[in-house]
Amino acid sequence: MNTTAQMASGQDPTTGAQERKDRIGDVLLRVENITLRFGGVKAINGVSFDIRKGEVRSIIGPNGAGKSSMLNCINGFYQPQEGSIWYNGKTYSPMRPHDAATNGIARTFQNIALFKGMSTLDNIMTGRILKQKASLIEQAFYFGRGKSEEIEHREFVEDIIDFLEIQAIRKTPVGRLPYGLQKRVELGRALAAEPTLLLLDEPMAGMNLEEKEDMSRFIIDVNEHFGTTIALIEHDMGVVMDLSDRLVVLDYGSLLADGTPEEVRGNQAVIDAYLGVAHD
Amino acid sequence: METIATLLGVDPFDLWFFVEVLVGGLMAGVMYSLVALGFVLIFKASSVFNFAQGVMVLFAALNFVGFLDMGIPVWLCFILAMGVMVLLSFVIERVVLRPLVNQPHISLFMATIGIAIFLEGFGEMLWGSSIKPLDVGIPDDVFFLGEAMIQQNDMFAAVVASVLVIALALFFHYTRIGRALRAVADDHQAALSIGIPLNHIWIIVWSVAGFVALVAGIMWGSKLGVQFSLTVLALKALPVLILGGFTSIPGAIVGGLIIGAGEKLSEIYLVDAIQSFYPSFSGAIEEWFAYILALAFLVFRPQGLFGEKIIERV
Amino acid sequence: MIYREAGQFKTSYAADQQMLPIPMDRWFVIAVVVFAAVVVPLIGSQYWLESILIPVLILSIAALGLNILTGYAGQLSLGTGGFMAAGAYMSYKVATNMPDFMPVWVPVLIGGLFAAGIGIVFGLPSLRIKGFYLAVATLAAQFFLIWLFQAVPWFVNDSLSGVPSTPPMAILGYKVTGAEAQPEPKYLFVLAFTIVLAIVARNMARSRIGRSWMAIRDMDIAAELIGIQPLWTKLSAFAISSFYCGVAGALWSFCYINSVEPTAFSINRSFQILFMVIIGGLGSVLGSFLGAAFIFLLPIFLNNVPAWFGLELATDIVTHIEFMVFGGAIIFFLIVEPHGLARLWQIAKEKLRLWPFPH
């Protein structure tokens, strides 16, 4: 036993920061010159940036800056007219929802998009759908993989339920849950897919301080424990600056700045945009 | 097997025969349009897909005939029947719409199916279920356009329908309520700012739809007699709506005409063509022509001819 | 009140995910099934078996089918009658042309499969349209299919009347179809189908496919982004739903009306089954049974009740009352309990579980 010599109590902050840096790896996803138009309106205008493996990347910007549209392009819900998305060695122009899902891109939504008629457990189980392979007959008669998969994935889902501390609402229909818990269930559903890249669209919108703290903790834990890369849209600047490794700032659909929290904080264009200097 | 045209002893490729079929079809289409018009009014104002519109036609006609049989003068019958429709609007608003406000549209849709069933039973309970001939003095002679034989009552219906559409257009354009109804179709809040409670708007719009139903019921009743089968015919208004778009009054008219003419023409010419390859083909495609046409539209142009495109956002 | 759940805990997910996780419920359902399979055929009169139980069971199967499509997958359909007809006509065709050694259930299943195929075709528009738009599309199926089976005499082996009687078929020497069959074997034949199909429906509802349906129903966009493919999910719902309807249609022709006729599968049948699903409970297997029983038995009840009080009501009046009651019941349930009789049952059950506490 090596004893008293190394018994410094508490955590050494530098060790943690170093570990974080070590965890961030190569580029996982690169958005290349994306332009998205609705009718004549350009929601996104030639934006490029990348997301590295293991990092927490935030997309910030004023309302209507095209942040949600950006996430929608990344996971294929919107198909941009121009540009392409390079992801894990392949170029997609555009990305399709099914490509995104099968490649491990999961997301949560700004306005909660849970399956209201189902329980918490079932909602999270839907996140496992791509991993279930039982045939129709096996499901219909609940034998073979039809049964074994249900149990196997239930175990996985229970881990998530435990992780998110939502044991007590396991069998409650999600429609009856308060807002903060619904957000948590939605995160659980996304996690159930064991995503490589997790897109979080305003995970803390409408939450009180305590709920925000909980959610921040979950996001950090997800990033650290599962090594999940996270792309985050959030309005609370304090949260963003604390959580993110790097930020992308969008304004009126264009890229305004890209860099570490410190760099972005000092960027004049960003300060102008946030202070509402008139555009012309 | 002989074709319908040969049975009738005419040459199907005779121009006048074609005109006759086309006009007959268009006239049937006017009837569909009248029912569809009621649907559109309600849908525009409240996003309720009123499945009961067809039954309202029957119900209105039953009331009208019932009053007429009591020996009441025609004009008074009309007013009485209209009164019943307004009363019905009140009841529907109070009992069905108000409790279901903010429910999914599909629930309201199913509720109107409930209304349809209820009214069917209720109407026949009041007035009996036998077929009732209806004669309000609409001429039912025929006249000839060139060599094509045209029913006078068809022409009459066309005229009435035209008048009705113009009247509605004026109502929507030049009255305060009409403008409110148009506003509510776009934005419920806007309608409130005009100062008319939503509940009143519903009652008014259902009453207007009731009025349209009454007119349609009298037209159809004069032609076919007032009977249960009216509701089945009224189902044809559904494909009309798909073609015309749910929110478009002109769409309802044009859709009705296309379907009316299309099903009559296809019954003659399409069946004829098929029977030349497959003689045992029995025809009667009129039963489904409208629906399959609508289906084709749904797959290739879901918003209909005049409807607006729907964009989904997350 | 009758529940004793203390100590009935689950030590494995297999136990927690059983079809009926509460032992009390399990015993109750087993008792009901045993009663239906053993006691009912012994004590049931011909009237009860042939005129009530057989049609209620068959309609339950159809309601299960529509519930899969509408209740679970959220796709409204008014074409149930058409899909039932598809099953009935195709199974007639198979039954009258198949070699003798083929078992009786083969034509029924083939009828179901044929209906499933038709369902897929008419389900295709569901990829682009929803709600009442889809309802209109399914109406097309209803009218077109009924017309089709009358227009193509091949289905009825070119029978002159167009309304042929269904042939008698037997299992182990007991006739189970057609007019000459005894009520008991016929009833058991139908019951067997009902039980198996109900179990299958329940299994699907708690498996991946059921969750995919419900996900599409509740939030189709989110479902798609999770990786649920709308195409496959909706078409599978149409196919499986139509399969159930097809089997129900075949049984209706072979075991209840003993003939194949289009009027049995008219638009009114479609509505009847839709009402069963709404009143019974959308998205509930139990609801399909409760709804079928309610809708089918109510007219019988209305016909008999006045007589108990010495009243004589004309048949058409009773029909009108029936319409009004149905219409009223649908509106009532949509407003008061959108999840239908099944939810009422559920609430009663919860009350009993918490007894004597109110909640």
Add this chain to the structure above:
Amino acid sequence: MTGSQIYTAAAIPPAAHLPDIDTYDTFPKLLRYNAAHIGDRPSMREKNFGIWKTWSWKQVKDEIFKFAAGMQALGVQRGDRIAIVGDNCPRLYWTICMAQCLGAVPVPVYQDSVAEEIHYPLSHSEARFAVVEDQEQVDKLLSIKDRLPHLEAIVYDESRGVRDYPQPFLHHYDAVVAKGAEILDAHPHQIDQEIDKGSADDPSIIPYTSGTTGNPKGVLLSFRNVMRAAYNGARFEGLKATDESLAYLPIAWIGDHIFSYGQAYVCGMCVACPESSDTVLTDLRELGPTYFFAPPRMFENILTTVMIRMEDAGTIKRGMFKYFMDHARKVGVRILDGAPVSLMDRIKYALGEILVYGPLKNVLGFSRVRIGYTAGEAIGPDIFAFYRSIGINLKQLYGSTEASVFVTIQPNGEIYDDTVGTPAPEVEIRIAESGEVLFRSPSVFMEYFKNPEATKDTKTPDGWVHTGDAGFIDDRGHLKIIDRAKDVGKLNNGTLFAPKYIENKLKFFPAIKEVVAFGHERDYCACFINIDLEAVGNWAERNNISYASYQELSAHPEVYKTIKSHVEQVNRDLAGEEMVAGSQIHRFLLLPKMLDADDGELTRTSKVRRSFIAEKYETMISALYDPAATTASIRSEITFEDGRKGMLEATVNITDTQTVPVQGQVAAAAE
């Protein structure tokens, strides 16, 4: 200290179905016995991830052996102390047995204590190792680690949040077990050999008692102590391997050690751990234990909840409930005790069982309870009768850490709500002249660890232990406890004053939560009363009385009126008992705040800290004894729910009460 009579238990036959604890004389040996004889029966369950994960005796043995081997590799030696901190969970129970396998002594510590409170037992016991539940406990230990020179390694169960801690002395449970498994593969008999070295008189555990004053004392118990107590309790009640219990009380408490560990090993029965401390009631309902222990407070809370939930029921249901509960009160206890009851009453009771009692027991999770215990303080007679009347075999027992729990138990069929029962098997009881209760048994503790002074004060050389409680054996042979011996005082006129006795009588009223009685060396008895916010609040709601705070509700005249009637009822009771008739309550006031452990007014086990309160509320007490004062004021610091501090300033009314004249004395009648 001599001269009085010695009371003993009636002899009961040895239990043939239990293992011979003279042969299997340590818990690790019992573990081997159980694994060999009932290896496939469940030993432990834990609600986790939505299901009750279950381990058989065989699995438990394998797990403990591996864990022990792993810990041995970490350096655990015979005689070491191993601290255990955490909520009830199987791995911590296994830690107890693991330590005993290796000849180390487990030191369980109250898991809800703050770091400072944990420090004493860890440093006093010189624990070299700690096995803890999760990040919360790890953090606590890390914060005091500097002052724990003996502590070498910490093993944690749940890795969440701890995974990235850099300290090299932190070990994950799984890693230790994995290491142990490797070692056992190479040396399969290593742990068996260690177990064989153990014997009955080795120390088995050191629970620390939570003293009301001073530092806690470590009570050193041998295997013989704990095992005889567990064995005697088990054969007294006929416990079997098929029994199940729910372990939810602190592991550090001796009761839990006997009920959830000792008796489980002796009988081979199954112990289940709840999902978390918040879900105990739900888990209780699911599990439906057959053997259940709860402090009176918990039974009281459950009963209050039952009554409140029934308020919401419809009229018919409420009427039915009342009717059958009345009937149960009439005959329920007699039926449970096997006394003669008329056929009609039995039929009515059976009907009640179907409609009320059965379902009620079911929703509470008591359907299967064969034996229920309550102890720690006196239970309200109404509460006690309620549970017994609906057919739950609830009993009181009297015991202490020094006795390895059992001193007296109420035998079946001899349950009286005012006594704590007859001496437990192998226990001898004697009443000292001062009124103090003394006992002697094979389960009497060895010594206070590293504290010979205290040992000498408590335990006589011939093995008698001072309980510190005053009491007497009544003519039925049952022990009746009046109060703490040191708390029993005298009024100025010489009358015996037993504050706890008076307080408990008052606390039996649902509206009263807490009472502090004064009277020692005073002219009369007076008291502070805390109303029960839940019960009184509920009453206020039904009567449309609005209130903004506890303080406001307490000051309400109607509330005062109700409490006054309760106090007068108690006075009438006291008047009927010769020994205490003189100590009727003359005046009382309702405190403006709840007595709270965070303010130091209660102990962590919710016992009143009399002297602290006397000091803090000094102004109020003097007002109670100032005949001219009609109000009393207080100014003091309080702690809010969220931990913030604040100042409380309040003035409350004092109410005089009616007392009953007692023969030979003239009671002062209130004007």
